[in-house]
C-alpha cells in the first residue's frame with residue numbers, strides 16, 4: 001500500500017507559505033479571545049466573588065470553548081474544501097489527473113482527508129487552551145476524546161459537501177457559499193421547522209420529547225453537540241439549551257444519544273457524497 | 286497501435302468529429318493537421334479517455350477503450366494543449382507526485398524521473414519551483430510527466446504552440462529523440478511546417494472529417510500526379526514556352542530567365558513524350574527535372590484544393 005499521492009502532495013504544499021500558519025494563528029487567537037473574555041466576564045459576575053474558585057466557571061469555560069470550536073470548524077471547513085476540484089479545474093490540472101488510471105475516488109477522498117487533517121491540526125493546536133480548562137478539573141479525558149471524535153465527523157460531513165459542491169460549481173466561492181447554506185439548513189432551518197411544527201401546528205408549549213427532537217434535528221450538529229457536553233453542563237447555564245435538545249422531556253437514561261444519531265447521519269451523507277463526487281468527475285463512466 | 290473507427294462526437298447538434306477513422310502503426314509518428322476548430326483536440330481528448338465519444342470505436346495496443354478504460358489509460362500518455370502546473374511544487378516534487386499518480390513504486394521514482402528530466406533537458410532545473418520555469422520548460426516538463434508510465438502511445442496536442450522559436454526548436458529536438466527511441470506518437474498542429482519533418486504519417490482534418498490520411502510517402506504519391514517540371518535551356522526560352530503551351534499535360538507555367546517551371550499532370554511516359562518532342566524541335570535543353578516539393582507545399586496544395594479553411598496555413 002502506498003500513500004495516496006494527492007494527500008502527500010497537498011500536505012506538503014498546504015503547509016508551505018503563509019496561509020497555514022496564518023490560519024492557525026487566527027484560529028488560536030479567536031479561541032484565546034473567547035476564553036479571556038469569558039473569564040473576565042465571569043470573574044466580575046461571579047456569585048462567589050473575585051478570586052474564589054468556581055468549578056461551574058471552569059466547566060462552562062470548557063463548554064464555551066467546545067462550542068466556539070464547533071462554530072469555527074463549521075466556518076473553516078467549507079473554505080478548506082470549496083476549491084478541492086474547482087481549483088484543479090481553474091488551474092487546468094484536473095485533466096492531468098483524470099487522464100491517468102488513478103481513481104477519482106482516491107482524488108476525492110484524498111482531498112477530504114487533507115482538509116480533515118488540516119482541521120485536526122487546528123484542534124490539536126488548541127489543546128493547550130483546552131488543557132488550561134482541563135486543569136481546573138471536572139472534565140473527563142473521555143469527554144474530550146468524544147468531543148474530538150464528534151468534531152471530526154462533523155468536519156467530514158462539511159468537507160464532503162464542500163468537495164461535492166466543488167465538483168458541481170466552476171467557481172470556488174460558489175461552492176463555499178453553497179456549503180454554508182447547507183450548514184445553515186441543517187442547523188438553523190431544522191430548528192425553525194421544529195418550532196413551527198411544535199408550537200404553531202401542534203400548539204404545544206411544553207418540552208418536546210426526545211424522539212420529536214431527533215426527528216427534526218437529526219442533521220443538526222448542535223443537536224449532536226448537546227449530548228457531547230451533557231456531562232459538563234450544569235443546570236440553567238446557557239449550554240442547558242443544547243443538553244435539553246439531547247434529552248427532550250425524557251427523565252430516563254437515553255441509550256441512543258443525539259451525537260450517535262447526528263454522527264450516523266453525517267457518516268451516511270458523507271459516504272454518499274464521496275461516492276457521487278467520484279462519479280461526477282469521472283470523465284468516461 | 287492506435288485504431289480509430291468511425292469516431293463521432295456531437296456537441297448538441299454540432300458535429301465536432303464526423304466519422305473519423307485512422308490507424309497508427311507501432312513506432313509511427315502521426316501528424317494530425319487541421320485548422321483551429323477542426324476537431325483535433327476533441328479527437329485527442331476522446332482517445333485520452335477524457336471525453337466520451339458519441340459513437341465509434343477506439344483501440345490502443347489491442348485494448349478497447351469501452352471494455353477496459355482503466356487498462357486503456359495506462360497505455361496512453363497525454364499532453365493537453367492547455368494545462369496548468371501546481372505552482373508550489375519543485376520540479377522533482379512535481380515528477381514525484383505524478384509518479385505516485387501513475388502508481389510507480391517509491392523506490393523506482395527517482396531513477397525514472399531523473400531519466401525523463403534528462404530526456405527533456407531539464408536536469409539542471411531540478412530544484413526550481415515549477416512556477417519559475419519558462420513556458421517552454423513547463424511544456425517539456427509536462428511532456429516528461431506524460432512519459433512517466435512508459436505509455437505505448439503518446440498523445441501530444443500542439444506541443445509547440447505558444448512557444449518562442451528557440452523553445453520550439455528545443456521541443457522539436459526532444460520529440461526527435463522520442464521518435465528515435467521508437468515511440469508511437471499522435472501529434473497535432475495547426476501549423477504544417479512544425480510537423481513536416483517529424484512525422485511518418487499525416488492526417489488532415491477539416492470540420493471533423495479526415496480529408497487525407499496516410500504515410501508521408503503515400504500522401505506524396507497521391508499528389509505526385511501533379512508535378513513541377515523545371516526545364517532549363519541554353520537559349521530560345523520563348524520557343525520552349527510556345528512548345529509547352531501546346532502540351533495537354535502542362536497546365537500552367539512560370540517563365541524565368543533561363544528556365545521554366547511547368548505544372549505537369551500525367552504519367553511518366555507523358556513526361557518522356559514532352560522531352561522527346563522538345564529535343565526533336567531542336568530546343569537546346571540543358572536540364573529537365575522534377576522539382577522536389579517538400580511536404581509543406583504538398584499540404585498547402587491539398588488544403589487549398591480541398592476548399593479548406595483559410596486559417597490552415
Ligand SMILES: Nc1ncnc2c1ncn2[C@@H]1O[C@H](COP(=O)(O)OP(=O)(O)O)[C@@H](O)[C@H]1O
Pocket residue numbers: 296299301319320321322323324325326327328
Ligand atoms: N465543450 C464543447 N462544447 C461545444 N462545442 C465544443 C466543445 N469543445 C469543442 N467544441 C467545438 O468543437 C470544434 C472542434 O474543437 P477542437 O477539437 O478544440 O478543435 P481543434 O483542436 O482542432 O482546434 C470547435 O468548433 C469547437 O468550438
Ligand SMILES: [Mg+2]
Pocket residue numbers: 322325326327366442
Ligand atoms: Mg486544439
